Amino acid sequence: MDWRQFVMNLESIDPDHIEAVLMENGAQSVTLTDAGDNPVLEPAPGETPLWANTRITALFDAHADFDALRASLLASLQLDELPPNHIEDLEDRAWEREWLKDFGPMQFGTKLWVVPGESDVPPADSVVVKLDPGLAFGTGTHPTTAMCLEWLDGIDLNGRSIFDFGCGSGILSVAALKLGASRAEAVDIDLQAVAATRQNAERNDVGDRLVTNTDVPDRQFDVVVANILAGTLIENTDLICRHLKPGANLALSGILVGQAESVLNAFDDHIDFAAPITLNEWALLSGTRS
Numbered sequence: 001m002d003w004r005q006f007v008m009n010l011e012s013i014d015p016d017h018i019e020a021v022l023m024e025n026g027a028q029s030v031t032l033t034d035a036g037d038n039p040v041l042e043p044a045p046g047e048t049p050l051w052a053n054t055r056i057t058a059l060f061d062a063h064a065d066f067d068a069l070r071a072s073l074l075a076s077l078q079l080d081e082l083p084p085n086h087i088e089d090l091e092d093r094a095w096e097r098e099w100l101k102d103f104g105p106m107q108f109g110t111k112l113w114v115v116p117g118e119s120d121v122p123p124a125d126s127v128v129v130k131l132d133p134g135l136a137f138g139t140g141t142h143p144t145t146a147m148c149l150e151w152l153d154g155i156d157l158n159g160r161s162i163f164d165f166g167c168g169s170g171i172l173s174v175a176a177l178k179l180g181a182s183r184a185e186a187v188d189i190d191l192q193a194v195a196a197t198r199q200n201a202e203r204n205d206v207g208d209r210l211v212t213n214t215d216v217p218d219r220q221f222d223v224v225v226a227n228i229l230a231g232t233l234i235e236n237t238d239l240i241c242r243h244l245k246p247g248a249n250l251a252l253s254g255i256l257v258g259q260a261e262s263v264l265n266a267f268d269d270h271i272d273f274a275a276p277i278t279l280n281e282w283a284l285l286s287g288t289r290s
Contacts, residue, residue: 002062003028006069008085010054013077016256016281018056021076024229025069027058059090108146109153112175127153127178130203131171144253147277147284148172148227151251157181160222163243166232166254167212170197172225177206181223185211220245226252230259234266241270244289253284260285 010018010032019030033055060066066087073082105115105122113122114129122128145168152172158180164173167186170193177184184206186197194212201207211217216239224244226233233240233252244250250271255263260276260283267273273287 003090004060004062004064004066005088005090006058006060006066006085007088008056009083010056011083013083014281015054015056018073018077020229020254020256021073022056022058022069024231025072026060026064028061029059031057031059033057062089106146108149108175112149112153112179114149114171114175127175129171129175129178129200131169131174131200143279143282144227144255144284145171147279147282148225148251148253149175151277151284151286152176152179152225155223155249157223161185162223162225163187163217163221165216165224165226165236165240165243166228167197168193168227170200170210170212172227173197173210174200174204174206176223176225177201177209178204181209183209183211185213185217185221187213187216189214217243219243221248223249224251226250226254228254230255230263233263237266237270241267241289244270246289248289249286250289251284251286253282255283255285257281257283259283 006022006027015032022030070082070085074080105113107113107122111125111127112129113126114131115122116131149172152175157176159182162173162176162181162184164170164176164184164186167173167188170186173184173186174197186194188194188197191214194214197210198207198212201210201212220243222245224240226236226240233255240250252263252267257278263285264273267285270290271287272290273285277284277286
C-alpha cells in the first residue's frame with residue numbers, strides 16, 4: 001500500500017489540538033520534529049518542551065482527501081490561512097514496524113509493562129503486554145493510552161469483564177486480561193484494528209478470553225473503557241452507559257483538557273465521576289455507574 005504524508009510547520013498552534021484534528025481525518029500516525037536546528041537539552045523534571053520551530057507530520061493512505069483535511073484544519077483552528085505545509089509521496093515500506101526503532105519497554109502504574117517486539121523483558125514480577133500494533137492506533141506512547149493503562153493498573157480487575165469501545169491495537173483489552181480480567185470484548189469499526197487486536201491477544205496468550213467485533217454487543221460489563229475522541233464519546237453517551245452494570249467502572253479518554261467539561265456534562269446523569277486526570281493537555285475521566 002502506498003502512503004502520503006502531510007507536513008506543516010506548527011508555529012503557535014497547540015500540538016494536541018492539531019493532532020486531534022489530524023486523527024479525526026484519518027491520520028495513521030502523527031510525529032513532531034525539529035523544523036530548525038535547536039535541540040532541547042536537559043529539560044526540567046516534569047517538563048516536555050517542544051522545539052522553537054516545530055514541524056508536525058501526519059501519515060495518510062495514498063487516497064486521503066487533503067483538500068478536506070486543510071478545510072477541517074482551518075475551521076477547527078479558526079485560521080484564515082494555514083502555516084507553510086506540503087504533501088510528500090512515500091514509497092511503500094513496513095510503516096507498522098517503524099515505531100519499533102525508537103520504542104522500548106514502558107511501565108504503567110506499579111506492575112504493568114508494555115514491551116515491543118523482542119525487547120528485553122522487565123522484572124519477573126511484572127505484568128507484561130507484548131505489543132505489535134500493526135497500523136492500528138495504540139502503542140502506549142500517546143498520553144491518552146498511557147493514562148488508560150495506568151488507570152487499568154490501579155483498579156481491581158480480577159474476575160471482571162471489560163468492554164473496550166474503539167479498541168485500536170487492542171492494548172487496553174489485552175492489558176486488562178493480563179491484569180486479571182476474566183473476559184474482554186473489543187469493538188472497532190476499523191477491520192484493521194480488529195485484526196491487530198486479535199493478533200496482539202494471541203501474542204499474549206489471552207485470545208481465548210477475548211472477543212473481537214465490528215458490532216457492539218448487547219450485554220453489560222463490569223468495566224468499560226473508551227479511548228476515542230470527545231465528539232464520538234458525547235455522540236455515544238447512551239450506548240456506552242447501556243453497557244455498564246450498576247456500580248461498574250468507566251474510563252473515557254481521547255479528550256483534550258478543554259473538552260473535558262462537555263464530556264462530563266454528557267455523562268453526568270449516569271456516572272459518579274472522580275477528579276479528572278490530565279497529561280500533556282489530554283484528560284482521562286473515570287467514575288462508576290450510579
